[in-house]
Ligand SMILES: Nc1ncnc2c1ncn2[C@@H]1O[C@H](COP(=O)(O)OP(=O)(O)OP(=O)(O)O)[C@@H](O)[C@H]1O
């Protein structure tokens with residue numbers, strides 16, 4: 091499914107976060123959004139799933155303008171989505187297993203046994219074993235993140251939004267999750283949008299990279315184009331240099 | 337003059353605004369109530385939380401309310417030899433007024449505050465956003481079951497409170513103050529109508545609606561992290577309690 095953002099403007103109070111931003115996310119590809127902390131990446135992601143409505147501009151999913159839909163209509167469109175939140179957003183009154191099972195229970199008629207098999211499978215994919223019965227509060231931050239990932243992938247969604255899937259993980263786990271995202275994408279042909287701070291893994295998994303700066307996408311294209319960008323802001327960002335050093 | 341109007345008018349306008357928003361939430365809750373899925377499991381879970389788990393506190397407060405009523409009316413009525421009416425007075429006061437009011441205030445402190453805290457925490461940790469992304473409407477999943485539980489369980493608890501209050505009154509009146517047991521009960525049967533009890537239960541139901549709706553509203557509109565959750569919880573208790581007592585007056589004026 092194609093995602094299109096047209097002239098999105100969003101401000102909180104007098105703080106402008108997105109300033110007529112345009113971006114087309116290609117279907118069946120992995121697009122990675124990079125940009126500085128506090129730059130509005132999470133806000134951008136929440137526009138795409140209708141959690142935040144733009145002050146101006148439109149969000150299209152496959153030519154449906156979701157920024158104009160009401161809550162009930164959005165409810166239907168969102169069945170195509172899976173989303174991993176930056177802070178995982180696990181339901182803390184449910185066990186890990188119940189968290190992952192939740193979307194499956196809500197939207198399919200599978201039996202308990204069938205659901206349990208999927209839950210175990212998804213948890214195994216993110217490298218978690220023997221945590222099904224634990225509560226989210228008993229897990230480490232990185233483990234919570236991976237449970238959130240398992241939950242986002244539970245229904246094999248057509249669009250998957252990942253808000254920093256590998257932040258807070260050790261290098262090996264990070265590599266595992268990168269692989270999982272690529273494998274899942276190849277397997278389900280989902281449209282994936284990943285927010286990342288990690289330049290290496292960005293270039294490893296991305297078909298397309300978009301750099302968000304000052305409320306706009308200032309560079310967009312395949313990884314090579316970003317690597318060889320002449321734009322000083324992009325250059326500094328991927329080389330990890332503070333722009334004040336110049 | 338303008339500043340005076342501004343000073344007194346602002347809270348008033350804010351109150352009207354809040355009332356409007358709570359009403360909107362009520363309509364939205366009612367609309368999601370009649371749409372599948374019906375969330376039976378969640379409703380029973382909340383009924384257990386609001387109803388069953390409140391039983392101990394309702395039993396204790398109900399019993400002592402009945403007991404203190406018996407002492408107070410006894411000392412008043414003894415002045416003109418009306419001790420025989422103590423039972424009827426306790427029963428009428430419990431059924432018409434104190435049963436519903438005390439129960440509602442206790443459940444506000446126990447369950448209304450918990451609703452605000454739980455839903456508020458879910459708001460600030462993005463769990464409510466997560467529900468939206470999974471195509472589960474949080475009004476239907478979180479608020480509707482709590483409101484139903486409030487409306488249904490408050491009358492049930494009130495019946496318990498009424499009964500245990502009368503038992504407490506009997507214990508004090510007959511056991512300690514030596515009122516004749518037969519007369520105590522006969523006067524209750526004579527003076528208490530079914531309508532007294534029913535009207536009390538209707539009041540309890542309205543109080544249940546108020547405390548659950550306000551608790552959910554405050555939780556749902558929480559912002560600002562842990563401090564915000566604390567604020568929401570406090571406000572839920574204060575606003576619910578005040579609303580319950582004010583609506584109590586008007587309901588009573590209309591009913592009796
Ligand atoms: N609900 C909100 N209310 C007010 N301001 C907000 C809200 N959400 C985000 N912001 C502001 O918008 C800006 C962008 O936030 P956002 O979370 O999108 O950053 P980000 O790019 O995801 O950063 P990070 O990489 O650190 O996660 C921040 O300055 C933040 O203060």
Ligand SMILES: [Mg+2]
Nearest residue numbers: 131132176253
């Ligand atoms: Mg973010």
